[in-house]
Amino acid sequence: MVDPAAIPRRHRSTATRVIDAQAVIAFAETTMVQILNDVGTRVWNLIDGKRTVAEIAGAVRGQLEADGYKSIPAELDTDLDAFFGELGAQGLITWSGSES
Amino acid sequence: METTTYRDIITKSFVESRPLNAQWELTFKCNHLCGFCYNAPSGQRELTTAEIKRGLEKIRELGVLYITLTGGEAMVRPDFFEICGHVRHLDFALRVYSNGYLIDEEKARRLKEVDTFEIEISIHGARAETHDRLTGIRGSFDRLIAGVGHLRKQRIRTILKCPITRLNQDELREIWDIARFFECSMSFDPVIMPRDDGDRSPLALSATKEFLVRFFSDEFKVLRHGADVKKRDDMGTMTNCGTGKVSFTIDPYGNIFPCVAWRRKWANIKDVENLAELWKSSEVLKQVRWAAEQIPQTTLKQSQSGEFCSFCPGVAERQTGSPFKMYPQAEAVADARLTAYTTKQAAQAVNTANRCIKHA
Numbered sequence: 001m002v003d004p005a006a007i008p009r010r011h012r013s014t015a016t017r018v019i020d021a022q023a024v025i026a027f028a029e030t031t032m033v034q035i036l037n038d039v040g041t042r043v044w045n046l047i048d049g050k051r052t053v054a055e056i057a058g059a060v061r062g063q064l065e066a067d068g069y070k071s072i073p074a075e076l077d078t079d080l081d082a083f084f085g086e087l088g089a090q091g092l093i094t095w096s097g098s099e100s
Numbered sequence: 101m102e103t104t105t106y107r108d109i110i111t112k113s114f115v116e117s118r119p120l121n122a123q124w125e126l127t128f129k130c131n132h133l134c135g136f137c138y139n140a141p142s143g144q145r146e147l148t149t150a151e152i153k154r155g156l157e158k159i160r161e162l163g164v165l166y167i168t169l170t171g172g173e174a175m176v177r178p179d180f181f182e183i184c185g186h187v188r189h190l191d192f193a194l195r196v197y198s199n200g201y202l203i204d205e206e207k208a209r210r211l212k213e214v215d216t217f218e219i220e221i222s223i224h225g226a227r228a229e230t231h232d233r234l235t236g237i238r239g240s241f242d243r244l245i246a247g248v249g250h251l252r253k254q255r256i257r258t259i260l261k262c263p264i265t266r267l268n269q270d271e272l273r274e275i276w277d278i279a280r281f282f283e284c285s286m287s288f289d290p291v292i293m294p295r296d297d298g299d300r301s302p303l304a305l306s307a308t309k310e311f312l313v314r315f316f317s318d319e320f321k322v323l324r325h326g327a328d329v330k331k332r333d334d335m336g337t338m339t340n341c342g343t344g345k346v347s348f349t350i351d352p353y354g355n356i357f358p359c360v361a362w363r364r365k366w367a368n369i370k371d372v373e374n375l376a377e378l379w380k381s382s383e384v385l386k387q388v389r390w391a392a393e394q395i396p397q398t399t400l401k402q403s404q405s406g407e408f409c410s411f412c413p414g415v416a417e418r419q420t421g422s423p424f425k426m427y428p429q430a431e432a433v434a435d436a437r438l439t440a441y442t443t444k445q446a447a448q449a450v451n452t453a454n455r456c457i458k459h460a
Contacts, residue, residue, distance in 0.1 A: 013215040015193035017165040019118070024109055024165060026193035028215040031257040033106045 004054035121166040121347040133236030140297035146352040155369035170197035184214040193217040203247030218257040226274030312436035331407040340395035362414025409434035
């Protein structure tokens with residue numbers, strides 16, 4: 001479980017372009033290229049080393065509502081939790097502001 | 101998390117002519133004297149640091165992901181790392197092409213510090229006498245090997261690439277072994293290009309036709325990463341290549357070309373105001389994209405070995421005056437592929453026949 005107060009920061013070796021609402025992330029540490037879906041891209045764009053996980057989750061929810069998403073999945077928070085976990089496991093983000 | 105593969109992104113960018121990579125020749129100055137180099141310096145003033153930085157900002161607005169810094173030898177510029185830093189500051193992924201001569205322990209560390217995504221190093225022989233003969237610089241092989249060692253120590257993805265020439269064609273397996281020793285990727289290029297000013301003297305170093313047939317046979321399959329020689333599967337349906345579509349090239353004077361080989365200027369990075377708009381509206385780019393689309397159905401269909409041909413319209417135009425006209429190197433390599441292909445097919449047919457006879 002990711003600490004909602006934790007602050008994710010993009011790994012310094014990433015480079016990102018958003019193409020058709022999908023973030024294309026080139027990661028020099030692994031030389032892998034990762035593609036994110038629409039929601040993942042929204043999250044990635046909000047990772048600025050200042051916002052907490054809770055703030056990012058709230059902002060994403062707000063964006064989806066503003067963009068007219070009729071049904072925001074009930075499991076959004078769970079999905080985001082897993083997503084942050086995956087980003088961390090891949091080394092694409094580092095953490096500050098908590099012990100995570 | 102993944103909804104689309106990177107290949108999908110590349111394909112879509114290709115179809116929609118959306119550039120992902122810009123290759124920037126920072127300088128034509130070089131510390132090597134390779135006889136097969138295609139660069140043709142014109143003596144104009146090369147761009148300043150500030151001009152390059154401003155140019156990178158314009159490219160950023162175009163949505164490009166990768167910046168590839170090359171030359172000449174890009175690392176001879178005193179501001180090389182300052183430019184690398186700006187590339188990263190603008191959130192590009194950084195690629196570097198180099199001859200490796202200047203990469204000592206400190207330079208490798210700095211390449212790591214600027215988060216180099218990958219670096220491609222040219223190797224021209226498995227032995228100092230061959231490599232140094234082709235580069236024209238004594239000691240260049242030893243410096244190259246040391247440089248690759250420093251890069252690998254920093255865990256920077258390193259790709260060795262070898263233009264095949266008649267001087268190194270008998271050392272390819274040993275070159276492959278060097279790449280394996282350093283855990284580098286390796287690629288061999290069978291095509292030597294004429295110089296950008298049309299001078300064909302580099303072609304004298306091209307690999308022999310006999311060797312090229314061997315290179316495309318199973319004897320060298322491992323060095324082709326296990327790939328069988330096969331017919332192009334895009335004949336009549338796809339464009340010939342990505343020129344003017346997914347990447348472009350800038351020379352040291354700021355001139356922008358559709359690709360490294362096709363030097364039809366479509367802008368200068370110093371003067372252009374809206375690069376994204378020009379990328380869409382440029383008549384030069386429209387012409388080269390159109391030409392590339394015609395080639396599979398015209399030039400390649402008319403050639404006996406066209407289905408096996410890696411045709412470059414830029415080289416064709418430089419060498420023959422027309423982007424559609426077959427040129428000798430492309431034909432020689434295609435013929436070699438065709439010969440290797442038909443020889444293998446014939447051998448397989450004989451084997452099949454022998455098995456049938458045996459069972460009859």
